Every structure is written in C-alpha cells, then in structure tokens.
Amino acid sequence: MPLPTGYADLVQQASAEARDGATETAVLRRLRDGGLQLLPSARALCDIYDIDLGEAQRRIDRSGVWSDVRDGHGPFGVTDT
Amino acid sequence: MSCVLLALAGCTSARREQAPPPPDLASLASPCGFLRDAERDDLGLGPGALTTAPGLEGGAETTQCVYREAEPGAGRDAYVDSVSVTFLPTTLDLARRALETVENRGLFTAGRMSAFAAAPDGVLQREGTRLGEPTCERLFAVRPDRAVQVGYTVERLPLGEPVCQAAARLAPLVDTRIPR
Numbered sequence: 001m002p003l004p005t006g007y008a009d010l011v012q013q014a015s016a017e018a019r020d021g022a023t024e025t026a027v028l029r030r031l032r033d034g035g036l037q038l039l040p041s042a043r044a045l046c047d048i049y050d051i052d053l054g055e056a057q058r059r060i061d062r063s064g065v066w067s068d069v070r071d072g073h074g075p076f077g078v079t080d081t
Numbered sequence: 082m083s084c085v086l087l088a089l090a091g092c093t094s095a096r097r098e099q100a101p102p103p104p105d106l107a108s109l110a111s112p113c114g115f116l117r118d119a120e121r122d123d124l125g126l127g128p129g130a131l132t133t134a135p136g137l138e139g140g141a142e143t144t145q146c147v148y149r150e151a152e153p154g155a156g157r158d159a160y161v162d163s164v165s166v167t168f169l170p171t172t173l174d175l176a177r178r179a180l181e182t183v184e185n186r187g188l189f190t191a192g193r194m195s196a197f198a199a200a201p202d203g204v205l206q207r208e209g210t211r212l213g214e215p216t217c218e219r220l221f222a223v224r225p226d227r228a229v230q231v232g233y234t235v236e237r238l239p240l241g242e243p244v245c246q247a248a249a250r251l252a253p254l255v256d257t258r259i260p261r
Binding site for chain 1: 132134167183187218
C-alpha cells in the first residue's frame with residue numbers, strides 16, 4: 001500500500017488508528033514514518049487528541065519516539081547549514 | 082411607568098439577559114465548564130474538547146479542555162486562537178514544580194517558555210512560544226487539591242506586545258474568570 005502523500009491524509013490515517021485503539025506511541029511512530037518532522041507531528045497530535053501544545057510536547061517527550069533528535073535539529077540526517 | 086410600558090421598553094428581556102454568575106471553579110466537574118457556550122461564541126471559539134492525560138510526574142490524571150478558534154481569522158488583527166483549561170489534581174506548588182520539571186527535560190522547551198513567576202496581579206504566569214505560537218499560561222489554585230492552568234495562544238501578536246497582555250486584552254472574559 002502506498003504511503004499517503006499529504007499531511008491531511010497522514011493525520012487522518014493516524015487519527016483513525018488512534019480511534020481504533022492505537023497507542024500514542026504508535027500514532028507518533030506513524031506520523032514520523034509518514035514523513036512528518038517533530039514540530040508538525042506535535043501540531044498533528046494537538047488535532048488528533050484535542051490537546052494544547054504543551055500537552056502535545058509532554059506526550060512526545062514521554063513517548064521517546066523522537067528521543068534521537070533535539071529541538072532545532074531536523075531528523076532523517078538533515079544537517080545544519 | 083406602568084408594567085405594560087416597562088415590558089414594551091424591554092425591561093423583562095433585559096432582566097433575562099443579565100449575566101449569570103461565573104462558574105465556581107472549585108466545584109466544576111469538568112474544565113469544559115469554564116466557558117459557557119455563548120461566552121466562547123463571543124470569543125470566536127468552538128466547543129470545548131475534553132481530554133484526560135496521565136498525571137505529571139506519575140500523579141493523578143489531569144483533565145484538559147481545549148477551545149479552538151471556530152473559523153480561521155480572516156482579518157489582520159491579533160486574536161486568541163485557542164484557550165485551554167487544565168485541572169491538575171494537586172497543590173499549586175506541586176503543579177508548578179511538576180510542569181516545570183517535566184518540561185525542562187524535554188525536547189522542546191529550552192529557552193522557549195519563561196519559568197513561572199508572579200505577574201503584577203499576583204497570578205503565576207509564564208509566556209513565550211510553543212512551536213512558534215505565542216503562548217501565555219497562567220496557573221492558580223481553586224482549592225487545596227486543584228490547580229488550574231489556563232493557556233492561550235495568540236495569532237498575529239503585535240510586535241513588542243507581551244503575549245499575556247495581549248491575551249488579557251483580547252479575551253477579557255477569560256481573564257476575569259481567573260481568581261486574584
């Protein structure tokens with residue numbers, strides 16, 4: 001099955017998985033594997049779970065899904081220029 | 082003036098429209114009771130969405146209600162695009178420490194939000210940006226085992242205006258509901 005190409009598709013898919021009982025960690029993994037970076041993932045989490053940005057940040061931190069990156073640095077081998 | 086004239090003058094409807102007393106935050110079962118439907122309509126916010134979250138630092142769970150802008154702002158002026166109300170089932174001091182401790186070791190927050198400090202009106206507040214959104218968060222207690230955090234994000238914040246000042250200006254009703 002091809003990966004969804006757009007942000008809305010991806011968030012919709014992750015949202016449907018959340019409704020079906022997927023854990024937050026699984027949802028975050030879906031967003032990241034779908035190509036979203038850290039900050040768009042946090043925004044998506046706000047939409048999926050109806051939470052504010054602070055809570056989204058805490059949930060991402062707790063999940064460990066992004067623990068290999070630090071704020072201000074892109075994932076996937078992106079290098080600072 | 083006779084009763085008839087009073088009625089014609091709209092006295093009865095004026096009485097009916099008198100604002101009800103503000104909700105009692107100490108006895109509210111849900112943080113979504115913070116704003117009434119008409120009040121959030123006036124602020125351009127949609128219905129509150131209620132969520133529960135695991136407690137900070139392993140404590141009892143928190144409940145959060147998020148009101149978001151009902152329609153994306155079309156104008157050029159600043160507006161409040163979300164208000165969140167969080168009930169933290171603990172003391173004010175523990176809530177403050179838990180919020181700061183949890184976030185200080187996170188991925189996002191270094192240098193983005195100030196630490197909580199008492200504002201001129203005596204209420205604890207912190208401000209800065211979260212994910213690029215100007216954010217103001219105010220923290221207060223409504224009973225010994227309930228701290229409340231009210232968070233605002235502001236769109237099109239005027240350059241140089243502190244976000245908490247803008248939030249109070251743009252959503253005065255929310256501001257007046259915070260006990261001093």
